[in-house]
Amino acid sequence: DVKVTQSSRYLVKRTGEKVFLECVQDMDHENMFWYRQDPGLGLRLIYFSYDVKMKEKGDIPEGYSVSREKKERFSLILESASTNQTSMYLCASSFKTTEAFFGQGTRLTVV
C-alpha cells in the first residue's frame, strides 16, 4: 500500500512563528503536493513539486514556501504564521500522471 505520512495530526502555533509541516511518501513518486482544505472552499493547491529541488506555485502560494531536498520528503513552510492560515493541510503524492494519494492531514491552529 502507498503510504503518505504527515508528521503531525494536530499543531497549535503562535502568530509570527515559523512553522514546518513535513510529508514523507514511500512509493518513489515524482510528484508531491500541498493542499489546504477549508469548509466550503474544498482543496486548494498551495505548491507542488515534480522532482527533487523543483517546485511550482499552486493557486494560493502567498505566505508559504516549500522545500524538497529528497525525493520522498516535501516540506511546507509558513515563514510567519498568521491566524488566516489556520486550516487542514493535506499532502499528496503521485507517479507522473497517475492517481494522487493523500496523507491524513495536519490540522493547524494559529493563535
Add this chain to the structure above:
Amino acid sequence: QQQVKQSPQSLIVQKGGISIINCAYENTAFDYFPWYQQFPGKGPALLIAIRPDVSEKKEGRFTISFNKSAKQFSLHIMDSQPGDSATYFCAARVLTTGTASKLTFGTGTRLQVTL
C-alpha cells in the same frame, strides 16, 4: 476563481436511494476527471475516475456521467448506504511541466445517508 464548480454543498439521501453530485468546469485543457471520497479524520481517497473520451464509467454502485460539450460531469451513487456517508470531491487534472500534472478540486459535497 473556482475552476471546478460542485453542487450541492450537502445532500441527505435515504438508504437505498440515488445520490447525485454535479460538477462543471471551464478549462478545456483538463484531461482526466476523478472523484475522491473523504471520511472524517482521513485524507481523500480516489473513488472513480473518467477520461473525456468516455461518456460513462461504472464501478459497482458508483457511476460517472460525462458530458464533454456541456463541460459537466456527475457522480451517481446507486442504492446509497449509510457507509457511503462522507464528503465527495470532484476534481480535474491538467498537465503541467513535462509529465507532471496537478488536480483542481471542487468545493465538496457532504453526503449523509439516513436509515
